[in-house]
Amino acid sequence: MWRFARPVAxxxxxxxxxxxxxxxxxYGGRELLSEMTLRLMPGSFHFLTGPSxxxxxxxxxxxxxxxxxxxxxxxxxDRDVRMMTRDDVAAMRQRIGVVHQDCQFxxxxxxxxxxxxxLSVSRRAADPKELxxxxxxxxxxxxxxxxxxxxxxxxxxxxxxxxxxxxxxxxILADEPTGNLDWEMSQxxxxxxxxxxxxxxxxxxxxxDLNLIRTAKSQVATRVLRIANQRLQLAGADL
Amino acid sequence: xxxxxxxxRSEGRGVDRVVPPTGFTARLTLLTAAAMAFLAVFALALSLxxxxxxxxxxxxxxxxxxxxxxxxxxxxxxQAAAVLAVLETTPGIESFRILDDAxxxxxxxxxxxxxxxxxSLPLPKLIEIVETVAGADAEGLRLRLATEAPGxxxxxxxxWRRPLVEAAGRLRTLGLVSLVLIGAATAGxxxxxxxxxxxxxxxVIRVLRLVGARDQFIxxxxxxxxxxxxxxxxxxxxALGMMAVAVxxxxxxxxxxxxxxxxxxxxxxxxxxxxxxxALVAYAATRAAALRxxxxxx
Ligand SMILES: Nc1ncnc2c1ncn2[C@@H]1O[C@H](COP(=O)(O)OP(=O)(O)OP(=O)(O)O)[C@@H](O)[C@H]1O
Ligand SMILES: [Mg+2]
Numbered sequence: 001m002w003r004f005a006r007p008v009a010x011x012x013x014x015x016x017x018x019x020x021x022x023x024x025x026x027y028g029g030r031e032l033l034s035e036m037t038l039r040l041m042p043g044s045f046h047f048l049t050g051p052s053x054x055x056x057x058x059x060x061x062x063x064x065x066x067x068x069x070x071x072x073x074x075x076x077x078d079r080d081v082r083m084m085t086r087d088d089v090a091a092m093r094q095r096i097g098v099v100h101q102d103c104q105f106x107x108x109x110x111x112x113x114x115x116x117x118x119l120s121v122s123r124r125a126a127d128p129k130e131l132x133x134x135x136x137x138x139x140x141x142x143x144x145x146x147x148x149x150x151x152x153x154x155x156x157x158x159x160x161x162x163x164x165x166x167x168x169x170x171x172i173l174a175d176e177p178t179g180n181l182d183w184e185m186s187q188x189x190x191x192x193x194x195x196x197x198x199x200x201x202x203x204x205x206x207x208x209d210l211n212l213i214r215t216a217k218s219q220v221a222t223r224v225l226r227i228a229n230q231r232l233q234l235a236g237a238d239l
Numbered sequence: 240x241x242x243x244x245x246x247x248r249s250e251g252r253g254v255d256r257v258v259p260p261t262g263f264t265a266r267l268t269l270l271t272a273a274a275m276a277f278l279a280v281f282a283l284a285l286s287l288x289x290x291x292x293x294x295x296x297x298x299x300x301x302x303x304x305x306x307x308x309x310x311x312x313x314x315x316x317x318q319a320a321a322v323l324a325v326l327e328t329t330p331g332i333e334s335f336r337i338l339d340d341a342x343x344x345x346x347x348x349x350x351x352x353x354x355x356x357x358x359s360l361p362l363p364k365l366i367e368i369v370e371t372v373a374g375a376d377a378e379g380l381r382l383r384l385a386t387e388a389p390g391x392x393x394x395x396x397x398x399w400r401r402p403l404v405e406a407a408g409r410l411r412t413l414g415l416v417s418l419v420l421i422g423a424a425t426a427g428x429x430x431x432x433x434x435x436x437x438x439x440x441x442x443v444i445r446v447l448r449l450v451g452a453r454d455q456f457i458x459x460x461x462x463x464x465x466x467x468x469x470x471x472x473x474x475x476x477x478a479l480g481m482m483a484v485a486v487x488x489x490x491x492x493x494x495x496x497x498x499x500x501x502x503x504x505x506x507x508x509x510x511x512x513x514x515x516x517x518a519l520v521a522y523a524a525t526r527a528a529a530l531r532x533x534x535x536x537x
Contacts (some may be wrong), residue, residue: 064447090448104445109256121450
């Protein structure tokens with residue numbers, strides 16, 4: 001369908017892209033998440049659920065090294081995050097597409113330039129044709145030259161998702177990517193993520209939307225992670 | 240230095256765009272750089288002019304002092320010999336010689352005409368002394384002369400210039416210190432402006448880190464701007480400063496201190512190093528501020 005999606009290198013198979021061993025996370029002494037052990041394999045598709053305030057966003061932040069665990073071992077792409085320099089973190093983030101819960105953009109650049117930003121920061125130019133294709137996929141062709149503050153909440157989320165997949169990253173982490181979208185658009189974005197997953201990308205989506213999870217399950221092998229009582233559990237029948 | 244030039248090349252232009260234009264800090268930095276460069280031109284002019292003045296006066300000082308021996312005709316030869324003996328053993332004297340009759344005549348001609356019978360007049364003897372660079376101890380020499388040759392008078396008429404040379408030297412130091420202070424103040428103000436710009440762009444920095452920008456990339460966007468502003472501001476300020484110096488009264492070689500404040504000849508090239516120096520200061524200050532600030536954004 002869409003030419004950004006290069007499959008992940010096959011030699012990556014068999015090794016976890018995100019691995020947690022007994023990881024705990026606390027904010028100022030208050031432990032929010034504890035004893036988390038998990039291996040996310042390349043090409044897997046996961047949902048992350050849990051009550052509001054359980055720590056889903058916090059968990060995702062651990063997964064792209066915005067936060068460091070207060071204890072335990074966390075490795076991304078087989079590298080211990082504690083050993084990473086700031087430049088290593090930057091390089092690692094070029095392989096991870098992130099959709100924030102509160103999507104932030106460079107408000108002085110157009111939507112199209114924002115979506116191409118992951119390429120610009122590594123001094124590459126976006127292919128205009130691919131960029132147009134991606135913009136149409138997320139339904140933002142008409143807003144390509146608008147500034148981010150002129151977008152609606154749902155449009156911002158779509159733009160953020162487009163930015164996250166622009167670099168054809170190995171992992172896509174999305175925090176409530178469909179929170180502000182109608183059902184039709186939610187499905188459209190889900191299809192985009194499923195399509196990317198079929199090409200070998202690892203996908204992890206934090207969401208409350210059970211319909212979304214159900215729809216995904218009918219199309220792709222997904223597993224549901226749940227945060228409850230500070231622990232991370234595999235939920236559902238496929239446990 | 241290489242990095243600086245790489246960064247200023249026009250390909251960096253795309254890099255800047257990731258940071259929104261900041262009208263106020265931009266104008267502030269330009270103005271600061273211009274004002275500081277203007278002041279730097281004057282401090283430089285002061286240093287160079289006082290340096291020239293000190294050299295000139297020091298030269299005059301190094302010229303001869305004179306010993307005049309007036310004594311009854313039968314003693315004059317003996318006293319002259321005594322004076323020569325004293326001079327032989329005085330430290331700080333490079334050379335000395337007794338002026339001969341022809342030279343005496345040349346000195347007196349303007350007053351008495353060419354027909355003066357020098358030989359028959361009871362003229363004092365004159366000894367010309369050239370001191371070493373370190374100079375002789377005039378007071379010690381006077382004391383020794385008073386005991387060995389009471390008719391000898393040391394006339395070091397150039398001594399009055401020594402305090403002036405010292406003053407000129409101090410002024411020159413002051414000019415150089417001012418240059419250093421101007422540089423430091425420029426660095427300080429540009430650091431503050433850069434910090435303000437960085438703080439105002441917290442979201443920009445977070446987004447850039449999120450999409451995988453390296454610190455160097457983000458810093459460069461800020462550093463390039465501030466360096467260019469420093470450079471343009473300083474170019475303007477230096478040009479104005481040089482014009483202001485050019486319209487000062489002519490630098491006059493014999494003249495006093497005030498008319499000497501300006502550039503002469505090749506010295507006009509010196510102010511041209513101010514803009515690149517300002518750019519360098521802006522580069523270093525902004526880079527340090529940016530890298531420090533970035534450490535706080537994971
Ligand atoms: N920077 C922080 N400092 C202190 N506490 C924080 C910080 N960020 C989050 N928290 C707290 O950690 C808890 C979990 O926050 P988090 O954002 O991870 O929840 P969430 O599961 O994503 O919730 P939601 O579904 O509402 O988005 C909350 O109680 C929140 O107040
Ligand atoms: Mg959240």
